[in-house]
Amino acid sequence: MLDFFRSRKLDKQLADHRPRLYRLAVSWCSDAMLADDLVQETLNKALLKQHQLEDFSHMDAWLFRILHNCWMGYLRVHKPSIDIDDVSLVNDQEPEQHYTEDQIIQRVRYGIEMLPLIQRQVITLIDLEGCSYTQVAVILDIPVGTVMSRLSRARGLLKRHLIGVHKIAAAHSHLSRSHLRSVK
Numbered sequence: 001m002l003d004f005f006r007s008r009k010l011d012k013q014l015a016d017h018r019p020r021l022y023r024l025a026v027s028w029c030s031d032a033m034l035a036d037d038l039v040q041e042t043l044n045k046a047l048l049k050q051h052q053l054e055d056f057s058h059m060d061a062w063l064f065r066i067l068h069n070c071w072m073g074y075l076r077v078h079k080p081s082i083d084i085d086d087v088s089l090v091n092d093q094e095p096e097q098h099y100t101e102d103q104i105i106q107r108v109r110y111g112i113e114m115l116p117l118i119q120r121q122v123i124t125l126i127d128l129e130g131c132s133y134t135q136v137a138v139i140l141d142i143p144v145g146t147v148m149s150r151l152s153r154a155r156g157l158l159k160r161h162l163i164g165v166h167k168i169a170a171a172h173s174h175l176s177r178s179h180l181r182s183v184k
Contacts, residue, residue: 027124111161119154
């Protein structure tokens with residue numbers, strides 16, 4: 001009877017974690033369909049290996065670790081190649097109102113995609129998912145010091161990539177203001 005309640009609790013928590021796993025998988029592989037497959041495989045493995053989860057308070061790290069293993073398994077079988085020209089970002093909002101915001105979002109996504117995989121994993125786990133250094137070390141099976149150095153390098157590369165964003169925003173706001181003045 002205890003196994004039944006444990007299984008029901010696990011099912012609910014897995015369903016609750018699915019959006020986070022999907023978001024993380026998309027940030028790692030930059031492909032929505034592949035991310036969905038990775039999350040499905042992760043949840044399937046979690047159900048099959050639920051006996052390995054001893055403490056439900058560590059479920060995040062346990063699931064992220066399974067997702068990481070699924071992603072590494074995929075990379076061993078397939079050599080990833082993403083043509084950046086095939087990446088399309090869709091926004092239903094008016095372009096005049098959100099041009100600068102879209103430029104920043106595109107630049108951040110592109111900057112994260114350009115990071116080496118090992119740095120992309122660390123920065124997304126810490127900055128996107130809010131994991132601690134220790135959790136990331138467990139998930140990726142690396143020392144905490146390696147997590148910190150990879151995060152530092154990833155943030156440095158991303159910062160250098162984003163330096164021009166402020167200049168783009170300033171130029172766009174100047175153009176918008178001058179355009180509005182000429183209409184009046």
